[in-house]
Amino acid sequence: MDANHVVKKCSSSNEKISTVQAALRLLLVAVFLGSLLMWIMAPTNTFKQSWLPSIQAKLNSTYLEPKQGARLLIYTLPILFVAAMGCFYLHMGKKLNNDKMASSCRNPRFASWKKPVLIKGPLGIVSRVELAFLIMFIALLSWTFATCISNYFAKINPNSAAEQGEKVWQSKLDSAALTLGLVGNICLAFLFFPVTRGSSLLPLFGLTSENSIKYHIWLGNITMTLFTAHGICFFIYWAVTNELSQIFTSFMVCLEILRERRAEGMRLKEM
CATH class of the missing domain: 1.10.287 (Helix Hairpins)
Structure with a gap:
């Protein structure tokens, strides 16, 4: 009993x-x-x-x-x-x-989703669940980019560009560069979750930090691609609007100030 x-x-x-x-x-x-x-x-x-x-x-x-x-x-x-x-x-x-x-x-209903669907390729071994989440994440990035750039372009016209001393395509290039940076911030927000040790988030999905390293690599590659494109677009924008020369001039002025302060510090030490 x-x-x-x-x-x-x-x-x-x-x-x-x-x-x-x-x-x-x-x-x-x-x-x-x-x-x-x-x-x-x-x-x-x-x-x-x-x-x-x-x-x-x-x-x-x-x-x-x-x-x-x-x-x-x-x-x-x-x-x-x-x-x-x-x-x-x-x-x-x-x-x-x-x-x-x-x-x-x-x-058995979930076992088929964990079977690999991609074995060879740049992504390595990928299951259906991983492929589905990757597609949804890419869709989120695409949605954010398309929506932001559509909202920015709607505000750009010849009059607004002339007020900034720019052409329409230059203003659009500036907006595209800014949008790429904003989309890259989404990747940064999720970048370190897959490799966090002792996290309580990964075990909820049945994952470990070691098994999630490839997700960190995927996010890192997407982040570097977006921020590289972000930098290239801004570099072109600065070059065509003559802001690049102003940035270079400001940089040289800062270097000269640092040299003068360093020389003054050396003189004070000698005294």
Whole structure:
């Protein structure tokens, strides 16, 4: 009787933990999807003209500036919340006698998605899940670039370009360079998540930092490509608008000031 009572008590405890885990899983998925929604809406006029001003007005306090508080709320707090709740979720999972995460991974419905679909190529061995997430990430970058550059180009006309002392194509080149930098910032936001050791985010997806190194490499290559294009576009823009010579002149002036201060320091040491 005592053994049956203990078994029933353990089973009841496991059921409670499983219920709490299921509720946490739904909450984390909702927060994660909400964070993705903010990334998707960020380049749109609806976000800039309606959502962001409303968020900044509610976050105006003596401790945070409205812009700083909005950035923390939109981009930082959701990830911190998921990481903190992920620690709690994984800790409860260790108390269960049966590993449900492992059993779900062995489910035949999900096993086919983990089979490699690409074996040879620049990406290495890629499964269907990885390929799907890569395509969605590229879609996010493309959406952000297309939306931002469309909004910038809509504001450029011969009159606005003439006010800046530029031609229309020069203003568009400046906007394209700025947009490439903004899209590159998205890659930077996700760049170091795959290789963070001791992270509670990766185990939620059944990953480790060692297995996620290739994702870091993918993000790094995309980041370098975007920022290289960003630099080339700005270099061309500075060259055609004669700003490159001004930058070079300012650089030489700074070097001359540094040399004079160094020479003055040497004289003071000799005295």
